[in-house]
Amino acid sequence: MSRKLGGNILVTGTNRGLGLELVRQLIQVTSNKDHIYACCREPEGSGAEALRELANENPKRITVIKLGINKLHGSAPLSATGGCGMMEVYQVNVVGPFLLAKHLLPHLKRAAEQMSLKHGGQGGHMSCRRSAIINISSLLGSIEKCPENFHIAPMYAYRTSKAALNMMTRCQAEDFREHHILATAIHPGWVQTDMGGKEAPLTSQDSVQGMLSVMSSLSDKDSGNHLDWQGNSIPW
Numbered sequence: 001m002s003r004k005l006g007g008n009i010l011v012t013g014t015n016r017g018l019g020l021e022l023v024r025q026l027i028q029v030t031s032n033k034d035h036i037y038a039c040c041r042e043p044e045g046s047g048a049e050a051l052r053e054l055a056n057e058n059p060k061r062i063t064v065i066k067l068g069i070n071k072l073h074g075s076a077p078l079s080a081t082g083g084c085g086m087m088e089v090y091q092v093n094v095v096g097p098f099l100l101a102k103h104l105l106p107h108l109k110r111a112a113e114q115m116s117l118k119h120g121g122q123g124g125h126m127s128c129r130r131s132a133i134i135n136i137s138s139l140l141g142s143i144e145k146c147p148e149n150f151h152i153a154p155m156y157a158y159r160t161s162k163a164a165l166n167m168m169t170r171c172q173a174e175d176f177r178e179h180h181i182l183a184t185a186i187h188p189g190w191v192q193t194d195m196g197g198k199e200a201p202l203t204s205q206d207s208v209q210g211m212l213s214v215m216s217s218l219s220d221k222d223s224g225n226h227l228d229w230q231g232n233s234i235p236w
């Protein structure tokens with residue numbers, strides 16, 4: 001992969017699963033000048049050992065940040081989903097990413113402007129190298145695909161939260177286009193993580209490699225869209 005990703009990159013949920021693998025691979029595909037901010041709920045906890053090890057090996061390139069929101073019970077079926085469960089999942093999957101992007105907006109704007117100055121103030125195209133928000137979504141948030149896959153994952157809270165995250169991505173894309181900040185939702189595939197389970201067909205390494213390749217090629221036409229880890233468009 002060519003060096004199309006770089007700058008200051010913030011990743012959430014980095015103590016395990018896809019977040020941890022993203023940090024691992026980002027260290028490899030970005031340069032020594034680039035910096036990864038790795039967010040995690042309990043950086044000192046036993047579940048963050050691998051992340052601490054990675055950060056210790058790359059002290060000048062990784063900063064671990066304590067960041068968390070609420071409990072998550074997204075996979076519960078109808079019978080086990082109440083109002084609190086719905087709200088908790090919405091908090092984690094929608095409100096969290098919303099607040100994060102809102103608070104980081106000044107930095108995202110500055111990054112986009114700096115790239116514009118480098119190109120003589122010409123504006124230029126959007127890209128992850130310039131300034132971007134990538135929301136990790138899910139095929140299960142696709143309303144059109146629901147009849148095909150509801151029976152294998154009858155998760156009300158998770159599905160509705162990811163559909164809302166997709167709408168939020170679309171809003172961000174419209175809102176921030178004038179600032180040249182790209183916003184795209186990416187489905188990582190069904191992946192062997194604690195969430196995806198052992199029977200999932202994809203390893204986190206392959207999923208992240210695919211997602212980083214997709215991210216490195218994103219441009220204006222992709223902002224506001226929902227793509228999978230191979231770059232295929234997912235219907236709303």
Ligand SMILES: NC(=O)c1ccc[n+]([C@@H]2O[C@H](COP(=O)([O-])OP(=O)(O)OC[C@H]3O[C@@H](n4cnc5c(N)ncnc54)[C@H](OP(=O)(O)O)[C@@H]3O)[C@@H](O)[C@H]2O)c1
Pocket residue numbers: 012013014015016017018019040041042047067068069070071072092136137138139187188189190191192193194195196197200
């Ligand atoms: N795996 C799949 O097949 C699959 C498919 C489609 C979409 N996705 C999406 O991909 C993303 C990553 O999933 P994954 O498979 O890597 O899951 P995972 O292995 O279960 O890891 C989840 C990560 O999110 C963190 N997290 C959970 N609740 C949090 C909260 N309230 N505040 C802050 N951090 C929290 C966890 O931290 P703790 O260790 O502290 O709990 C952990 O780092 C998710 O958005 C998921 O919806 C996954």
